[in-house]
Amino acid sequence: MSLWIESSCINCDMCAPECPNQAIAYDGKQYQIDDSLCTECAGFYDRPACVEVCPLDCIEALPSV
Numbered sequence: 001m002s003l004w005i006e007s008s009c010i011n012c013d014m015c016a017p018e019c020p021n022q023a024i025a026y027d028g029k030q031y032q033i034d035d036s037l038c039t040e041c042a043g044f045y046d047r048p049a050c051v052e053v054c055p056l057d058c059i060e061a062l063p064s065v
């Protein structure tokens with residue numbers, strides 16, 4: 001499972017420096033999470049670091065189908 005960033009993101013750049021896998025990048029319009037790199041911080045933190053720092057709470061877990 002990965003995480004995704006909602007369109008309410010204000011591109012504040014709080015999350016990207018916190019990611020241990022460099023999975024968050026600005027794509028020219030908005031910050032995005034590369035789901036091939038995101039491990040939900042497994043082995044680094046107990047909870048996703050990006051979610052912890054986002055001031056808007058706009059990083060969501062993808063619903064598992």
Ligand code: SF4
Nearest residue numbers: 019038040041048050
């Ligand atoms: S959950 Fe962790 S690994 Fe995934 S994007 Fe957020 S900070 Fe990076």
Ligand code: SF4
Nearest residue numbers: 009010012013015054
């Ligand atoms: S911390 Fe939240 S609002 Fe800021 S760039 Fe990341 S996702 Fe967007």
